[in-house]
Amino acid sequence: MVTYLVYRFDWHTSFLALAALNAVVGLPLILLFVRGRGVRGAERPGFGATLKGALRMPCLAPILVIEIATLAYLWGSSAWLPSYLLRERHFSLSAMGIVSALPFLMSLVSGFLGGLLLDRLPRRLLALPFVVGSTGTAVCVLLVAGADSDAAAATGLILAGGFWGLQGPAIPTLVQHCAPAHFVGSAYGVVNGVGNLVSAFMPTLMGMAIAASGGHGFGAGFTLLAGAQALTLVCGAWLLVRPVREAPAAEPGAARLART
Numbered sequence: 078m079v080t081y082l083v084y085r086f087d088w089h090t091s092f093l094a095l096a097a098l099n100a101v102v103g104l105p106l107i108l109l110f111v112r113g114r115g116v117r118g119a120e121r122p123g124f125g126a127t128l129k130g131a132l133r134m135p136c137l138a139p140i141l142v143i144e145i146a147t148l149a150y151l152w153g154s155s156a157w158l159p160s161y162l163l164r165e166r167h168f169s170l171s172a173m174g175i176v177s178a179l180p181f182l183m184s185l186v187s188g189f190l191g192g193l194l195l196d197r198l199p200r201r202l203l204a205l206p207f208v209v210g211s212t213g214t215a216v217c218v219l220l221v222a223g224a225d226s227d228a229a230a231a232t233g234l235i236l237a238g239g240f241w242g243l244q245g246p247a248i249p250t251l252v253q254h255c256a257p258a259h260f261v262g263s264a265y266g267v268v269n270g271v272g273n274l275v276s277a278f279m280p281t282l283m284g285m286a287i288a289a290s291g292g293h294g295f296g297a298g299f300t301l302l303a304g305a306q307a308l309t310l311v312c313g314a315w316l317l318v319r320p321v322r323e324a325p326a327a328e329p330g331a332a333r334l335a336r337t
Contacts, residue, residue, distance in 0.1 A: 080159050080177070084170055130260035131267045136319075139312035140251055143207060144272030146305040146312075147248065149279040150214065150241055153302050154180070156280035157287075158234070161295045166227050176231050180238025187242035194243075195250050203254065206247040207313025213240030215306035222299040244309065251316075279305070 082091040134140075158180075162173040191206050198205060217237035224230040249265055256264035283298035290297040 078174075080174060081170065127260065127263045128267075130257050131263035133260070134252070134256040134264045136251070136255050136316060137264075137268075139315055140248065140255070141268055141271060142312045143244075143309050144248055144268045145275045146211075146308040147241070147244055148272045148276035149305040150302050152276055153279035153283050153298070153305075154237075157283055157295065157298055161298075165295050166230055168227070176234065179231075179235045180241075183235050183239040184242025184245070187239040188245045191243040192246040195246055200254065202317070203247060203251055204313045204316035206243050207309050208317065210240045210242075210244035211306040211309035211313060213237075213243075215303040215310070218299050218303045218306070222296040222303075241306075 078094070079091045082094055158177050159173055162168040162176055163170075168176060191210070194206065195203065214237050217233045217240060221230050221233035221237065224233060248268070252265045252268060253261050279301070283301050286297035286301055287295055
């Protein structure tokens, strides 16, 4: 939709459409469903205590790297996929829109399947979706970079989206298992916030890699996406070798607050 609006009108129109979408859909959802439970101020831990509790999460470093690498694939592919399909594969605007959407639709399906799998895996195998998903995503992305036909490139992109989506549910699941009971939300906030901040540079890095290769191909950019998935593979394998530990016990005050 955004690409169509940019090509049919201009980028200002796409921004206005996104703003309208959030106003019409997002704000009513917040008003209807978001409710607080009113924790008393005296019982609410301060910012320092909250951050300290979040940073006490075991396996924070590998989970953080996985989040960065996972989001790097999302931002990098989102930013460069339309240009790749239009400039490199010479797709029409309508065909580009369809092929750009299919990998993310596939990731929604595989994300649901990944969640079902996680509910049935023992704790020591919770990182298995990272190993399987990152391997499949990296292989598919490299096949796209070297594909000779449009059909092969489109198929590789769709399969890559499927393998990538398989990993999504495992990140909050691991945080929930690892973080102290009263700091699960804060720990995931740290992981997701830092992950978004660092991974936001991936589109720029891909652009630099494409420019450094002469700007004639997107292979260098896709190689970076595969490299990010290689980081996920390493961290996922490390988490499999070193089983996920229980979260440290909550402090007495935090335990009282958790019961409330």
